[in-house]
Amino acid sequence: xxxxxLVVEDNELNLKLFCDLLRAHGYEAEPVRDGRxxxxxxxxxxxxxVIMDIQMPHIxxxxxxxxxxADAELRVIPIMAVTAYAxxxxxxxxxxxxxxxxxxxxxxxxxxxxxxxxxxAARPAARPAEAPDRVVPPQAPAVPPQxxxxxxxDDLPLGHPGEGRDPDDSGA
Ligand code: MN
Numbered sequence: 491x492x493x494x495x496l497v498v499e500d501n502e503l504n505l506k507l508f509c510d511l512l513r514a515h516g517y518e519a520e521p522v523r524d525g526r527x528x529x530x531x532x533x534x535x536x537x538x539x540v541i542m543d544i545q546m547p548h549i550x551x552x553x554x555x556x557x558x559x560a561d562a563e564l565r566v567i568p569i570m571a572v573t574a575y576a577x578x579x580x581x582x583x584x585x586x587x588x589x590x591x592x593x594x595x596x597x598x599x600x601x602x603x604x605x606x607x608x609x610x611a612a613r614p615a616a617r618p619a620e621a622p623d624r625v626v627p628p629q630a631p632a633v634p635p636q637x638x639x640x641x642x643x644d645d646l647p648l649g650h651p652g653e654g655r656d657p658d659d660s661g662a
Contacts, residue, residue: 559588
């Protein structure tokens with residue numbers, strides 16, 4: 491059974507694209523169309539990763555990230571934010587809210603799948619509940635800090651906002 495990913499996205503086409511991509515890579519994808527259901531669905535589905543659209547009706551992805559990170563049980567689940575409007579400062583706000591990863595729309599398939607794999611790899615595979623005296627910190631970095639940053643320059647998993655993209659994305 492593949493690792494479980496909760497996909498919170500109000501846009502039906504993006505939701506299908508993300509879920510199809512994840513399933514094609516062996517993950518179990520669970521779609522959530524209404525952000526107001528996201529926290530309850532995360533509690534029920536117990537995903538290994540949450541993919542979070544930022545621009546949604548009723549409740550913003552930023553607010554949902556803060557809610558998930560304020561929950562003692564759910565905060566360990568890594569969150570990858572996906573946003574269409576990558577204005578200056580957006581990535582910082584998303585990371586300040588607690589998201590561990592960030593990709594901008596329109597997504598690059600390679601970056602999207604790479605970011606998913608990196609975030610899942612940063613997590614311990616076993617649930618700490620089975621060894622309560624040996625809890626691994628969930629925030630352990632995927633790459634040891636002594637690694638030279640230039641070694642990974644070609645395949646950075648996380649997109650950078652504002653690189654001349656047309657912000658008028660239909661997937662918002
Ligand atoms: Mn949206």
